[in-house]
Amino acid sequence: MGARTGKQYLEGLQRTRRAIWVDGERIEDVTRHPKLSGAAESLAAIFDRQHEFAEDCLVPDRETGELINISHLIPRSRDEIRHRHRGLVRLSEGTVGLMGRTPDYMNMKFSGFASAPWVWAGADNRNEVGAANLVDYQKRLARDDISLTHTIIQPTVDKRTDTAIVGNQVTIRKVGESAEGMIVRGGRVLATLAPFADETTVYPALPIPPGAEDYAIAFAIPLDTPGLKFLCRDSLSAVGADGFDKPLSSRFDEQDAFCLFDDVVVPWDRVFINGDVEVYNSIPQTGFVINMTTQSTTRALTKLQFAYGLATRMAEMIGDYSPATTEMLGEIACYVEVTRSALELSIEQAFERPPDGAWFPDGRPLDPMRALLAMWMPRVAEIITLIGGHNLLTTPTRRQLDDEELRPLIDEMLHGADATSAEARSAVFRMAWDFVGSGLAGRGFLYERFYLTSASRNKQMMHNLAADRTRPAELVDRILGL
Numbered sequence: 001m002g003a004r005t006g007k008q009y010l011e012g013l014q015r016t017r018r019a020i021w022v023d024g025e026r027i028e029d030v031t032r033h034p035k036l037s038g039a040a041e042s043l044a045a046i047f048d049r050q051h052e053f054a055e056d057c058l059v060p061d062r063e064t065g066e067l068i069n070i071s072h073l074i075p076r077s078r079d080e081i082r083h084r085h086r087g088l089v090r091l092s093e094g095t096v097g098l099m100g101r102t103p104d105y106m107n108m109k110f111s112g113f114a115s116a117p118w119v120w121a122g123a124d125n126r127n128e129v130g131a132a133n134l135v136d137y138q139k140r141l142a143r144d145d146i147s148l149t150h151t152i153i154q155p156t157v158d159k160r161t162d163t164a165i166v167g168n169q170v171t172i173r174k175v176g177e178s179a180e181g182m183i184v185r186g187g188r189v190l191a192t193l194a195p196f197a198d199e200t201t202v203y204p205a206l207p208i209p210p211g212a213e214d215y216a217i218a219f220a221i222p223l224d225t226p227g228l229k230f231l232c233r234d235s236l237s238a239v240g241a242d243g244f245d246k247p248l249s250s251r252f253d254e255q256d257a258f259c260l261f262d263d264v265v266v267p268w269d270r271v272f273i274n275g276d277v278e279v280y281n282s283i284p285q286t287g288f289v290i291n292m293t294t295q296s297t298t299r300a301l302t303k304l305q306f307a308y309g310l311a312t313r314m315a316e317m318i319g320d321y322s323p324a325t326t327e328m329l330g331e332i333a334c335y336v337e338v339t340r341s342a343l344e345l346s347i348e349q350a351f352e353r354p355p356d357g358a359w360f361p362d363g364r365p366l367d368p369m370r371a372l373l374a375m376w377m378p379r380v381a382e383i384i385t386l387i388g389g390h391n392l393l394t395t396p397t398r399r400q401l402d403d404e405e406l407r408p409l410i411d412e413m414l415h416g417a418d419a420t421s422a423e424a425r426s427a428v429f430r431m432a433w434d435f436v437g438s439g440l441a442g443r444g445f446l447y448e449r450f451y452l453t454s455a456s457r458n459k460q461m462m463h464n465l466a467a468d469r470t471r472p473a474e475l476v477d478r479i480l481g482l
Ligand SMILES: Cc1cc2nc3c(=O)[nH]c(=O)nc-3n(C[C@H](O)[C@H](O)[C@H](O)COP(=O)(O)OP(=O)(O)OC[C@H]3O[C@@H](n4cnc5c(N)ncnc54)[C@H](O)[C@@H]3O)c2cc1C
Pocket: 150, 151, 152, 153, 156, 189, 190, 191, 192, 193, 256, 443, 446, 447, 450, 451, 452, 453, 454, 455, 456, 457, 460
C-alpha cells in the first residue's frame, strides 16, 4: 500500500473496534466523537501532508519501491539523514510541534530497532525468530503506514520497591503461553495517541534485573486485540468551541491512556522478545535512542520557533519593547538557536555504524537536549505568561466579536498598538492562552517535562553515561601539575 492519505487513515481507525474509554464513556467511533474528532482530523492532515510535501516526506521502499514515509528509512548516507530531516521538519510543522506523537515518532524508533537485527538476535543468535519478527514488523509498519502507540513505563505503586520489578503483580508480564501466542497481563503507562493509533507496542525502556524473565518481553499488536483496554485521561479537547476561541485545544489533544492487558494473547509472529533479560537490556545498542531524540528535538524546535513567533507577535501588538520583554524574547531565541545548532551538528557529524552500514546522526549534541528541553519548555510558558499579563484574558470570543451591539465598542476599546485591530489582537492572545493557560497547555507542559523521563533523570544519565570526562579531568590534573 505505502503512504496513506488522511481519508485512508480515518477509515482504518473506524474499522478498529478498540476498547477505549474517555470520561466514563466507551467510544465506538474515535473519528466522529466530539471529544476526539478534532485531533483525529489534525492527524489525518498529517497523513495528507506527507503527500503534499512528497519530495521531503516520502521515499521509495528499498525492496518494493512503493512510497513510504521517510521516518521509516534506515539511512545509508549523510544525505539520506538530511533528506529525513527535511521530512521530519515538514511533518512537525503540521501541528507546530504541539502533537508529540505524530506517527513519525514511533516510526523513527522502529527504524532504529530494525537497523540492528543482530542486537535483537542476541548472543549465539538465540533470539533469531524474535529478531526476524521485529524486522518483518518494521516493514509492515512502513508499507501499511500504521499509526503506532506504545507503553514502556510500569505503573507506580510503591516507589520504594517498584524498581525491583521481580514479583511485581501490577506491571505487564508474561503469565503463560498457548499454541496461539504469549499471554500477558498487567498495566502499563502511558499510551499517548491511543485513540488515534492502529496498533500498540511494548518494548524495553529501563534495564531490568536478572531473574526478571517474565518482564523481559517485547511485542506489537493491533488495538482491537481481545483483552486490551485503554483508560484515557479527561478530555482536554475544546468540544463545540469555535476554532477562533480555542485554536489549539480544538485541534491538538492527542490524548494519553492507561493501558490494561487483561490476559492478552500476543500471536507468536508478533513476539520480539520472550523472556530474555540480556537481549531486553541490550536494545539501546540498536541506536533507537538517537533516532528518538532526533525526531523529538526536531519537533521541539518547531514548537520553540512557534513560541518565539507567538511571543514576539504578542509584544508587538501591545507595543511592548521594554528591556525586560526584549530580554525574555532573546532568551527564547537562545533556546531556538541552541536547539537548531544541536540538530545541525548531529547531522554534520553523522556516522556509519561498521557492522551493518546503517547511518545515524551523532548522538552527542542531542543527548543534552533531553534534559534541557524539559526545562526550557516550562520557562517558555512562563515568559509568554509574563509578557501577556492581563492581556491573555481580555480576549473577546468569536460570538462577542460577531455581536452587532458589542463589536463597535470592542473595536474602539480593545484594539492594540500600531493599528492592530481588536480581532487580530484577540486571535493572538487567545492562541497564547491556549498555549500556556488552558487544560491542553497544562498537559503539554507535563508532557515536555516527562515524556523522555524527567530532566533530573536525564541530567544524571548525562553525567553517568554520556558525558566525556577525559579532557575535563586532564585540565584539572594539568593545573594541579599531576
Ligand atoms: C503527557 C505524558 C505522556 C506520556 N506518554 C507516554 C507514552 O506514550 N508512552 C510511554 O511509555 N510513556 C509515556 N509517558 C510516561 C513517561 O515516560 C513517564 O512519565 C516518564 O518516564 C517519567 O516517569 P514518572 O512519571 O514515573 O516520573 P519519575 O521518573 O518517577 O519522576 C517523578 C519525579 O521524581 C523525580 N525522580 C524520579 N527518579 C529520580 C531519580 N532517580 N533521581 C532524581 N529525581 C528523580 C523526577 O525528577 C520527577 O520530578 C508519558 C508521560 C506524560 C506525562
